[in-house]
Amino acid sequence: MAKVKCYTPEGKEEMKESVDAKEAVEFCGYTMEPVEKVETLEEKKLDKMNKDELVAKAESLGVQLDGSEKKQDLIDLIEIAEQE
Numbered sequence: 001m002a003k004v005k006c007y008t009p010e011g012k013e014e015m016k017e018s019v020d021a022k023e024a025v026e027f028c029g030y031t032m033e034p035v036e037k038v039e040t041l042e043e044k045k046l047d048k049m050n051k052d053e054l055v056a057k058a059e060s061l062g063v064q065l066d067g068s069e070k071k072q073d074l075i076d077l078i079e080i081a082e083q084e
Contacts, residue, residue, distance in 0.1 A: 002018065003015040003016060003017060003018075004016060004017075004018050004021045004032075005032075006021045006024055006025060006030045006031065006032055007030060007031050007032070007033070007034055007035050008029075008030055009028075009029040009030065009031075009035070010035070011034065011035035011036075013034070014030075046075045046078060046079070047075065051071050051074065054071060054074035054075065054078065055069075055074065057074075057078055058074055058077055058078050058081070061078060061081040061082065062081065063077045063078065063081050065077075
């Protein structure tokens with residue numbers, strides 16, 4: 001029997017016999033389409049975040065902001081807060 005590609009609920013690709021793949025999809029939360037990974041703020045690198053994400057990250061670390069910070073200022077403040 002030919003194997004088919006299916007994906008675990010975590011997004012890991014697996015090759016299964018077609019009967020097994022059908023059961024995995026039906027009963028175990030697998031899909032036949034790749035699962036799109038969504039990065040959390042903890043996983044995303046600072047230089048890839050937009051300004052709103054940086055503000056949220058800084059505030060979650062207790063950094064006091066006055067609203068005049070530029071993107072690089074926010075990155076610097078976050079890095080300092082993470083080292084403390």
